[in-house]
Amino acid sequence: MTVRFIDLPEIPLTDALRQSIYDRDGRRCAACGREEGLTIQHRKNRGSGGTDRFNGCAFLLTLCGGCNLALENDATFAKTGRRNGWKIGNGDDPAAIEVYYAVERAWFLLDAERPLRVPARGSAEDVPEDWR
Numbered sequence: 261m262t263v264r265f266i267d268l269p270e271i272p273l274t275d276a277l278r279q280s281i282y283d284r285d286g287r288r289c290a291a292c293g294r295e296e297g298l299t300i301q302h303r304k305n306r307g308s309g310g311t312d313r314f315n316g317c318a319f320l321l322t323l324c325g326g327c328n329l330a331l332e333n334d335a336t337f338a339k340t341g342r343r344n345g346w347k348i349g350n351g352d353d354p355a356a357i358e359v360y361y362a363v364e365r366a367w368f369l370l371d372a373e374r375p376l377r378v379p380a381r382g383s384a385e386d387v388p389e390d391w392r
């Protein structure tokens with residue numbers, strides 16, 4: 261099985277890249293829609309020590325500081341985050357797992373290499389209510 265994202269080179273998260281991810285995500289928190297205090301959420305855990313390097317734009321998501329912290333510290337919110345694609349498992353391909361954007365009430369797939377997203381399901385029918 262080919263796992264494409266592993267083949268992408270690791271690159272540093274520069275400020276320019278950070279800004280382009282914010283632009284991709286409409287400069288709003290994907291979870292709550294807040295426009296202030298934006299941070300970059302690494303959808304996949306970076307492991308102990310952490311790193312500012314990653315291999316692909318699909319790993320990165322705009323969240324506000326509060327939602328970013330809650331994903332780490334609040335088990336209920338973390339569960340919602342996994343269901344909405346804000347957090348993914350270590351074996352998951354981030355470009356293949358849809359992300360729910362609360363403001364648009366819509367699902368998107370993130371491009372692996374460029375800061376682009378494309379509409380996915382086009383329906384908010386199965387959106388959980390408990391992220392509100």
Ligand SMILES: [Zn+2]
Pocket residue numbers: 289290291292293294323324325326327328
């Ligand atoms: Zn938020």
